[in-house]
Amino acid sequence: MITTRGLSVKLGTKQVVGDITLEADAGALTAVIGPNGSGKTSLLRALAGEIPYTGSATINNDEVSVTPAWKLAMNRAVLPQFSTVMFPFTVREVVSMGGLASKKDLNDVPEQALTKVGLSGFGGRKYEELSGGEQQRVQFARVLVQVWKPVKDKKPSWLFLDEPISSLDIQHQLAIMNVARDFSRNGGGVISILHDLNIAAMFADKIILMLEGTALRIGKPAEVLKDSILKQAFNCDLKVGKAPSNPKQFILPQSVDL
Amino acid sequence: MTEFSESTARPATGARNAPLPGDRRAIARLTIAFLLVFYLVIAVISLNIGAAQISLSDALSAFTSPNDTSGARDRIILFDIRLPRLFLGTLIGAALAVSGAILQSLFRNPLADPGLIGISAGASFGAVLMIVLGGASLSFISITLGLFALPVMSFLGALIVTFLLYRISTRNGRTSIVTMLLAGIALQAFAFALTGVLIFLADDQQLRDLTFWSLGSLAGATWPKIFASGSIIVLSMATLPFLATGLNAMALGEATAFHLGIPVQKLKNAAITVTAAATGAAVAVSGGIGFVGIVVPHLLRLLIGPDNRYLIPASAILGACLMIFADMIARTIVAPAEMPIGIITALAGAPFFIWLLVRKRGILET
Numbered sequence: 321m322i323t324t325r326g327l328s329v330k331l332g333t334k335q336v337v338g339d340i341t342l343e344a345d346a347g348a349l350t351a352v353i354g355p356n357g358s359g360k361t362s363l364l365r366a367l368a369g370e371i372p373y374t375g376s377a378t379i380n381n382d383e384v385s386v387t388p389a390w391k392l393a394m395n396r397a398v399l400p401q402f403s404t405v406m407f408p409f410t411v412r413e414v415v416s417m418g419g420l421a422s423k424k425d426l427n428d429v430p431e432q433a434l435t436k437v438g439l440s441g442f443g444g445r446k447y448e449e450l451s452g453g454e455q456q457r458v459q460f461a462r463v464l465v466q467v468w469k470p471v472k473d474k475k476p477s478w479l480f481l482d483e484p485i486s487s488l489d490i491q492h493q494l495a496i497m498n499v500a501r502d503f504s505r506n507g508g509g510v511i512s513i514l515h516d517l518n519i520a521a522m523f524a525d526k527i528i529l530m531l532e533g534t535a536l537r538i539g540k541p542a543e544v545l546k547d548s549i550l551k552q553a554f555n556c557d558l559k560v561g562k563a564p565s566n567p568k569q570f571i572l573p574q575s576v577d578l
Numbered sequence: 579m580t581e582f583s584e585s586t587a588r589p590a591t592g593a594r595n596a597p598l599p600g601d602r603r604a605i606a607r608l609t610i611a612f613l614l615v616f617y618l619v620i621a622v623i624s625l626n627i628g629a630a631q632i633s634l635s636d637a638l639s640a641f642t643s644p645n646d647t648s649g650a651r652d653r654i655i656l657f658d659i660r661l662p663r664l665f666l667g668t669l670i671g672a673a674l675a676v677s678g679a680i681l682q683s684l685f686r687n688p689l690a691d692p693g694l695i696g697i698s699a700g701a702s703f704g705a706v707l708m709i710v711l712g713g714a715s716l717s718f719i720s721i722t723l724g725l726f727a728l729p730v731m732s733f734l735g736a737l738i739v740t741f742l743l744y745r746i747s748t749r750n751g752r753t754s755i756v757t758m759l760l761a762g763i764a765l766q767a768f769a770f771a772l773t774g775v776l777i778f779l780a781d782d783q784q785l786r787d788l789t790f791w792s793l794g795s796l797a798g799a800t801w802p803k804i805f806a807s808g809s810i811i812v813l814s815m816a817t818l819p820f821l822a823t824g825l826n827a828m829a830l831g832e833a834t835a836f837h838l839g840i841p842v843q844k845l846k847n848a849a850i851t852v853t854a855a856a857t858g859a860a861v862a863v864s865g866g867i868g869f870v871g872i873v874v875p876h877l878l879r880l881l882i883g884p885d886n887r888y889l890i891p892a893s894a895i896l897g898a899c900l901m902i903f904a905d906m907i908a909r910t911i912v913a914p915a916e917m918p919i920g921i922i923t924a925l926a927g928a929p930f931f932i933w934l935l936v937r938k939r940g941i942l943e944t
Contacts, residue, residue, distance in 0.1 A: 414830070
């Protein structure tokens, strides 16, 4: 389980996350949504141990700020919003770096991870020669390799994803989100920042809606995705509906009020 | 029965040994083995080449029958001139090439070279400080450290520049390539200026020492110097197996390296210290020899890829080979006089650097 108590983050002098208390369960996919600059990425970076915070944040009962890098890496993997790879590494070499923390022989895990993201047979290609969407999927595969088992030693592993599908076409958006959801269905935990509200509605078990550094609403999709709440957060008219054949909600923009 | 169990075990290991596409470890190991052989060949040749004509058989007899008086001259040339040069060339070449490889991973910048971004200049300043003031106001250092005074001061000079360079060019875990190159130019100019002040203060004998040394040469190779600089270089190289995987992860950025479990701050401190120590010790004994650190890792990356677990040892060997080869040219091209080796590496390396710059022009805009 992931918990935060009064979590606050300052970048320079600006408070970007203020006093957030939340819980995220393993076995579920938690989506973090909210407008640009609402503190989503800073929240995730603080949970990842990447930036200092005040208050408390724990992963599987370990306080993040005092846990050494290698131990954090055994419990959670992080897909950043933007990834660059310097030097001409091959796809296989990049994906295999997911196994740095475990120091075990990876065998065919990298290949399996590539298959999961639809890049089977791409191992020999140079990373820098791939398209943006393919690179994003390679990075996703790398993250999967790091926490290959959703549950390890009876403790859940965690995937932190910052806009994992931002460069992907709709087919691969769904495919990657399915992989993430499978990971949670098998006992792991997923926290994913998402911009596409429909994807969030379709895949999330829980939604954290952020606005100006705080959590405006935390709850099940049906509790958070409401016309009035979304209007308050995103400052535009959105209509939440339900298709007859599908229990999930969908969100339709009405007009953009600029 | 034994045979049966072996044959059942084989397919699994055999399948694992067959390189998968994108897995260049087998090629890398093969390349390292080849380079080792190449090194041995070039080392033997270098022992046979020089102003004095000593053939391989003379050399062998000088080694095998030490009491033969006719071989006395050959022995002296071999043991006191050529062999120390071979050792020194090996150490310096390995130190500079490896320093380049580490800096490039640390700064995420294929254009980093200790000689180009001011690190060697910082090391030179430390060394010149010792040469000029070691007998006067800094005599306490030469007394305490003895033989190690020069390489240690060089190391400190290199360390200060590398540290400043990192602080200036890195913000929020991202190193700007352009800022790093420009900061390197500025720091280099500053170190040169400080060195200039010292040269102004130097007496005639010191000046002669300085001029010869600053152009870069292996001619000063003596066993005590090799011991002093060599032990620092060997010691710093011994830490590299622990840094290689971390440096690989740095290619994905500092944040991702941390996510992968690398203690990034410790890694950076270690990498900076090791580079400064290796470069400092090399510069202290051989002066400014540039471009080895950029040419060698780049060529090897084309061949075996950027994995530092293989790139670093391969760079060490190829760096040693190139340095010995350059020294052979330096010793023979204007024989019996000698050309400073730094001129030869620059003549070959500078065009290479420009070619690299043109080819990688895109990265400067990131």
